[in-house]
Amino acid sequence: MRELDSLSNIEDVKMPILAKSIKFPVYRGCHKIEDDHEAKKCSIKKIKDFILLSYNYDVADRALPLETSTQFELIFKVNKKGNIEDVTANANHKAIAIEAIRTAKRIPKFKRAGMLNGSPINTPMRLTMKIYF
DSSP states (O other): OEEEEEOOHHHSOOOSSOOEEEEEEEEOTTTOEEEEEEEHHHHHHHHHHHHHHHHHHHHHHHTTTSEEEEEEEEEEEETTOOOOOEEEEESSSSHHHHHHHHHHHOOOOBBBBBBETTTTEEEEEEEEEEEEE
16 A cells, blocks of 8 residues: 655644744645645645655665555755755665655745745755655
């Protein structure tokens, strides 16, 4: 069974500064949502859905033949232009981490970068994912 489960909730995706004038990066398909919290939830869901569809589960199956699931942590930035950069991953097997990085680098450009006081900012993101294969 191929499934993706998040071990972190939406609040685990941290913004660099806590302020009222900060806006989370908005992923495509979520840009029409007015409420920033709802746009954040939508964006995170869409990122996870993208990873679910794009991850090569055969890599995990070959790397861990006796396991049925594994987890990895993705760390990346959404830059001022809405592109993904500085992608790293932590996993219990190098092949799992490499595939997670490959998948994250394919995430399409965000509709809007993170904003602070109306100016775009680089926004660090961290997602912990669990996959079943």
